[in-house]
Amino acid sequence: MPTCDHCGAHVSERFARVFADERGNILACTSCSANAGIAEVAKERARGT
Structure with a gap:
């Protein structure tokens, strides 16, 4: 089962x-970011790594 790389x-x-x-890579999920913003949070975290 896949896991979130952030949390x-x-x-x-x-x-x-x-x-x-x-x-x-899964950089955001429903456990560590808001449902509506998962794609945006993932993009921000990808830029930071």
Whole structure:
């Protein structure tokens, strides 16, 4: 089962297909960011790494 690379929470395969980057990293999930802002938070965290 995939996990969020930021907080370590488990996410579904479907969530990973939608929100993972091109390398398969999941930089935000519903446990560590607001539902409405997951894509934006993931982009910000990717720029910071």
